[in-house]
Amino acid sequence: MRFTSERRLDDGVLERDFTLGDVPGILWTPGAAAPHAPTPLILAGHNGGLHKRESRLVARARRSAAAYGYAVAAIDAPGHGDRPRPAGEEQVRADLRRAKEAGEPIEEILDALVVPLVERAVPEWRATVDALLSLPEIGGPVGYSGMTAIGIRLAVVEPRIVAAGFFAGGFVPRALRGQARQVTVPLLFLLQWDDEGNDRQQALDLFDTFGSKEKTLHANLGGHTGTPWFEVDDGNRFFDRHLR
């Protein structure tokens, strides 16, 4: 892991760009000498289509660091942000546009986009956890917050993840929905009730399927990007219950 730049932000948070192999990422750590040492780590697993510098992701990460004392890390998923698109993905995306316009089923095409993304992203997240936990200022434990598809697989294979917040507003391939019962860590599942790109019943079924003994659903009125800001604080308090 190599830090390539750093900035002290006006909320006191230290923001550092890093690279780990060819994966670029950002680490936010609390400004003041942490009252919460050792500092737990939250992996900010944004949606596949978004950049690690997406403004809502950054605002949430800074809040978690500044007000709750967490270290927060984001990395660009394969083919997103600063990373080159995988070979063949342009073709799949063109197929997706065409199928949408024609009103044809798109689940198989989405599978062809998201399954490889998850397969590549999960080992990158695990390597990122290895590197971050070797830093003296980060002690763990580790929580994951973000995209459901990557989160399911990561929670199944990575025992250092002790709690997870999943955002229900993204496509989850059938193969990963089938693994939801293997997710057993405490879970906060966040659903936008009128998400235009998400099947509400499928999200409720997924919540029902997760194997976690402690799981909570938060649903709010509104569309995909309308999650109220108070859910950021609810999410941090969820992590406070499980990472402290």
Place this chain on the structure above:
Amino acid sequence: MRFTSERRLDDGVLERDFTLGDVPGILWTPGAAAPHAPTPLILAGHNGGLHKRESRLVARARRSAAAYGYAVAAIDAPGHGDRPRPAGEEQVRADLRRAKEAGEPIEEILDALVVPLVERAVPEWRATVDALLSLPEIGGPVGYSGMTAIGIRLAVVEPRIVAAGFFAGGFVPRALRGQARQVTVPLLFLLQWDDEGNDRQQALDLFDTFGSKEKTLHANLGGHTGTPWFEVDDGNRFFDRHLR
């Protein structure tokens, strides 16, 4: 309104028994000189079958007063707690037991219990609000927290209710479900995912129906009485957003 006894509890909260006509109630107010003056009021509308001194209700009320600075009031619903059963109710309850044992539909019988309860309870709550807001130590605004059936009707007819938390674990007569669209105050709807006495789909449909522009569903794994304690704090923070 007549106060009949008072106690200073070990969390500093002042707990006072009162009667208003033939309605017995309890008022909890914050111990310390309130940092939140004027003190808002939360109506603790427990489930129809429970006493105002039911231990979980009391624990929640004391937490709202001690940690969040609210005045909280509970009254016994008609026919519950210290109040005599209405004439004929024993017969309806016997009908209910018989229908349950026989596996017959019970919705009409539950309607015969709950509709009159709501019709009597709502004016009593409104008179209680009148009396409590006339006390110098209570300033409003007013929130309601508790049983959904009474809550829907109260939120529809009582403009002083500015936010409501409903517990989905009780029977809601069809006539009241039909009024849910008229509920427009910010809403926190609390559902136990595996509530043995409650139809999950009907609860989700009810959440969908409420007319509130700002509404949030919190669902937790477990049965009717298994609501996790952290929901008490979530509920108080919901009121903080709307009563302060």
